Amino acid sequence: MVAMSLRFAIVIAAPPLAGVALGYLSGGRISGLRTIPVRALWLVWLAAAAQFAQYYVPGLHRAAMLAVVFGVVLIWLAVNLPRWPVAARIAGVLIVLGASLNGVAIALNGRMPYDARAAAGAGTPKNVPANERTRAAILGDTIPLVPLHALISPGDILIGGGACAFVVIAMRRSERRSHDRDPVLAPHHAGALHPGHAGPVAVHRRGTVRAGRLNP
Template identity: 55%
Template structure:
């Protein structure tokens, strides 16, 4: 993984923390969000990292394993979250499903060669995770078609949903609950009936 890819991975939660603080939230409030089976996310991250460093694991089918683990984790956690946070979780889920479907239909995530070239990447390059789109590519519009010039990356609509959902989920989970003080008790008088 390149430094630009790492920045793209870290940017959504970091931006979520900034937005969370700007909205009066606190990092400590993240503890209030019920998270179970975190081992699924760690396993997904491990499989994803292994694809970069272990040659026999550079098979596109392992991306399905990564998506499956993340979706499993979301399915376990979404029902327990408050509505606004659940909506952010649904955005992440829809983004993951869009990416997963595109990869399943093509074997790898297709990218637009002209867009890749526009951000300074080598067009026509096939990697363990990506391949250039061509006339036979299915759902090419859901592939990596959106340029991110500062990071020299091309992302998909699904990546945008995942990133936006991550920002929103983090910021909403940080939001401090503003407990309203109880109204003062009404005095009880003998004439009230």
């Protein structure tokens, strides 16, 4: 159980960590994560708690808990997505799509199906093996991660890709904002920065006043 939990944590933590590495390699900064507003973070923790209870608390109806998890996540996205830049929204949609694919596989079969042959190659059978009665088996855990002795699903790939992209996008936004704050002096504004030299607005006003004096 401890080994399985460790592998699960690695699979979950790897995409955002990869995003941090790619963000730095592309010139971004970790401070960029603060440029994308995130509200109602407690809803994410609530969804995580419901997901944990679904597997580790006996007597709970898994379909009902799955509905709770998706409902909470959708509420959180409805609160946050409109405030995010377009690229971050796309990354968020990828995460939602991946979670939805996983949810469909679980809802249709009661548990997440896995490919027994892939599990043998990865060395870690889990959940319920797929058979001829399994519905949407392709959405289950069919992709082996042999070095980690784990299986992931197509939905997990979308979730991981979206999480990685979100981190990179946020870190790159920090770099763009720093460039936007750099002072850029246009030639026609340079005169306003030198003492004793009138800027274009002042020159225009004096010209208007002189023209008014010459025209009775």
